[in-house]
Amino acid sequence: MTLLKVNDLKVHFPIRGGILNRKIDAIRAVDGVNFEIRQGETYGLVGESGSGKTTTGKAVMGLNNITDGEIYFENELLNKGSKVNIRRDIQMIFQDPYSSLNPRKRVFDIIAEPIRNYEKLSKQEEKRRVQELLSQVGLSPESILKYPHEFSGGQRQRIGVARAIALKPKLIIMDEPVSALDVSVQAQVLNFMQELQEELNLTYLFISHDLGVVKHMCDRIGIMYNGRYVEEGTKEEIFNDPQHIYTKRLVAAIPDIDPKRRQDNFKFREQVKDEFTNSYNDYFDEDGLAYQLKPITDTHRVALPERG
Amino acid sequence: MSNPLLEIKNLKTSFRIGEKYYAAVDDVSLNVNENEVLAIVGESGSGKSALAFSVMGLHNRAKIEGDIFFKGKNIANLPTKEMNKFRGNELSMIFQDPLTALNPLMEVGRQIDEVLILHKSNMPKSQRKKYIIELLERVEIPRPKHVYNQFPHELSGGMRQRVIIAIAIANQPELLIADEPTTALDVTIQAQILDLMRELKDDLNSGVVLITHDLGVVAEMADRVAVMYAGEIVEIADVDTLFNNPQHPYTRSLLSSIPLLDDAQDKLHVIHGIVPSLKHLPREGCRFSARIPWIEEDAHEEQPTLHEISPGHFVRCTCYKHFYFPDESKEDQNHDVAKS
Numbered sequence A: 001m002t003l004l005k006v007n008d009l010k011v012h013f014p015i016r017g018g019i020l021n022r023k024i025d026a027i028r029a030v031d032g033v034n035f036e037i038r039q040g041e042t043y044g045l046v047g048e049s050g051s052g053k054t055t056t057g058k059a060v061m062g063l064n065n066i067t068d069g070e071i072y073f074e075n076e077l078l079n080k081g082s083k084v085n086i087r088r089d090i091q092m093i094f095q096d097p098y099s100s101l102n103p104r105k106r107v108f109d110i111i112a113e114p115i116r117n118y119e120k121l122s123k124q125e126e127k128r129r130v131q132e133l134l135s136q137v138g139l140s141p142e143s144i145l146k147y148p149h150e151f152s153g154g155q156r157q158r159i160g161v162a163r164a165i166a167l168k169p170k171l172i173i174m175d176e177p178v179s180a181l182d183v184s185v186q187a188q189v190l191n192f193m194q195e196l197q198e199e200l201n202l203t204y205l206f207i208s209h210d211l212g213v214v215k216h217m218c219d220r221i222g223i224m225y226n227g228r229y230v231e232e233g234t235k236e237e238i239f240n241d242p243q244h245i246y247t248k249r250l251v252a253a254i255p256d257i258d259p260k261r262r263q264d265n266f267k268f269r270e271q272v273k274d275e276f277t278n279s280y281n282d283y284f285d286e287d288g289l290a291y292q293l294k295p296i297t298d299t300h301r302v303a304l305p306e307r308g
Numbered sequence B: 001m002s003n004p005l006l007e008i009k010n011l012k013t014s015f016r017i018g019e020k021y022y023a024a025v026d027d028v029s030l031n032v033n034e035n036e037v038l039a040i041v042g043e044s045g046s047g048k049s050a051l052a053f054s055v056m057g058l059h060n061r062a063k064i065e066g067d068i069f070f071k072g073k074n075i076a077n078l079p080t081k082e083m084n085k086f087r088g089n090e091l092s093m094i095f096q097d098p099l100t101a102l103n104p105l106m107e108v109g110r111q112i113d114e115v116l117i118l119h120k121s122n123m124p125k126s127q128r129k130k131y132i133i134e135l136l137e138r139v140e141i142p143r144p145k146h147v148y149n150q151f152p153h154e155l156s157g158g159m160r161q162r163v164i165i166a167i168a169i170a171n172q173p174e175l176l177i178a179d180e181p182t183t184a185l186d187v188t189i190q191a192q193i194l195d196l197m198r199e200l201k202d203d204l205n206s207g208v209v210l211i212t213h214d215l216g217v218v219a220e221m222a223d224r225v226a227v228m229y230a231g232e233i234v235e236i237a238d239v240d241t242l243f244n245n246p247q248h249p250y251t252r253s254l255l256s257s258i259p260l261l262d263d264a265q266d267k268l269h270v271i272h273g274i275v276p277s278l279k280h281l282p283r284e285g286c287r288f289s290a291r292i293p294w295i296e297e298d299a300h301e302e303q304p305t306l307h308e309i310s311p312g313h314f315v316r317c318t319c320y321k322h323f324y325f326p327d328e329s330k331e332d333q334n335h336d337v338a339k340s
């Protein structure tokens, strides 16, 4: 079943200038993006910084106005023109557990806040709910009186998760959720996200620039470049059979854990880089934008050159 | 064998907390040779940056004991004035945090020029500008002539990090210490920066100390690897040995906690507990034992020291012989050890 459908989404930010501060141009942060996420899957959104991943996530969350397109959640249109409805069953977790939690609030209020926006609970009930949520993310119930700085990075990310699941969402958008964490803590958070997904029957939109993590977590993956999709496919298609020169370059750039393959990787990377440079003008238009996606299998779509 | 470029002997770097000093780097000895990349890995809080800052003479209130020989000269506790002759010149560092390392009020070009003027004062201005633009190109900064006149806040994080790298390599250092140089960068840019560091090493015969928590980067870059935990080196080996025959429980735990690209393991290994804070580091007996609580008490050594188990492969203590992960049975483990 399709949970989320994003249809030709565009998000442009005006660039203002001149004495009158008029709109003189626009940053096309997201420029015609289409994808669907099925109930229960983990969908990866990958691309270099500035490619439009966060803007896409925020648009779905209703945190950005959109310029064009439609967003459907459970077949219901979420946007009315440029305004996207905020829904309690879509939640977002941000990259930086250090700055995404209000440092002046206690854990109790941080987690209770979304609940208060939607439900009227007595103080007692509220406390019980928050403690339940804390134990669900593996933090002790006594944590409610503490402040974010009293926790480690991994624990803070768990507080963010507790807050995100407080309203029993169906879709969680995770924007670089482990990028700021140590490998060992990262492992903890990733395992825990997978457990939680099973337990609560969640669907994830997983945004990341770390392809190792994406490969570990995701079922299907979309690759963004400069506000557009260049490729979408199953994990196997993207990693074993990348078709777009940008995807190839991205996959080739992943550091390999086997030191013995170092020389080969290095040569291969050079080769792919040359291919990227030489065929850039075939794969991108005059503005450096990718072409429309064309299906090459049932699950694999690629922004192949328009001509030829 | 020729003298190592950098030779650290029994380095102890301590910070004062309240009345007492606590060692964040505790009796570390290391060598870095010319044309060699030594990687230092370990979770945050292990003491990697404290070690790097000690070599660079950048701690202002730490107690530094032991010796740091750079090209045969002891630079530990050298007065700032003398240290400045080396820093940014023969010896330079790429910092982890690009925002704190750049001057927010000065254009990028001028910041690079400052390091050049300091050490290459005889180069005429026009030539320096040309050189700086070439440098910016080398670190893959698009439109370098434009960026030359921009301020740090006008650049993205990845671009700022590349500026830091340009500053660090401006004077073609003989020893480059890179503290998480690519952590904030996209993979494609990371790959380019790593290539650049490799080129620098090959062209100039430089030594590189690469501090990172990314084991993929280590596998691609390092000649030798030192694994650091709680202020101590727990294992040191050439890169092939470290990845193919890791011995210390900490090294093995780190390796099994990363998502491998080859096979999708279901569950990543999680290292029990956290790196203790400086004040609470166990100073007696084993520092790591608290994080492998399923291992019997009597398997640990009282005073774990580094043992050379094969040429160039050092492992702290002997209890790696008894170590196993909770999800493998003890018998399997003993069997494996017997085989190897």
Ligand SMILES: Nc1ncnc2c1ncn2[C@@H]1O[C@H](COP(=O)(O)OP(=O)(O)O)[C@@H](O)[C@H]1O
Residues within 6 Å of the ligand: A013, A027, A028, A029, A047, A048, A049, A050, A051, A052, A053, A054, A055, A056
């Ligand atoms: N609020 C905003 N106003 C103007 N430009 C923005 C805004 N948010 C993002 N952008 C720009 O949109 C582009 C895409 O940004 P973003 O979605 O954050 O990329 P990513 O998450 O892939 O790194 C970038 O060029 C960014 O500078």
Ligand SMILES: Nc1ncnc2c1ncn2[C@@H]1O[C@H](COP(=O)(O)OP(=O)(O)O)[C@@H](O)[C@H]1O
Residues within 6 Å of the ligand: B015, B016, B024, B042, B043, B044, B045, B046, B047, B048, B049, B050, B051, B276, B277, B278
């Ligand atoms: N200036 C300082 N004063 C007090 N403690 C410090 C200082 N710098 C680092 N530490 C402590 O020393 C230990 C090692 O830190 P650091 O070298 O930054 O670790 P790493 O770089 O491996 O993450 C940590 O416990 C850290 O909190």
Ligand code: SF4
Residues within 6 Å of the ligand: B249, B286, B287, B288, B289, B292, B299, B300, B301, B304, B316, B317, B318, B319, B320
């Ligand atoms: S005694 Fe055991 S836990 Fe300690 S350093 Fe040795 S192997 Fe590690």
Ligand SMILES: [Mg+2]
Residues within 6 Å of the ligand: A053, A054, A055, A175
């Ligand atoms: Mg982003």
Ligand SMILES: [Mg+2]
Residues within 6 Å of the ligand: B044, B048, B049, B050, B096, B179
């Ligand atoms: Mg550090």
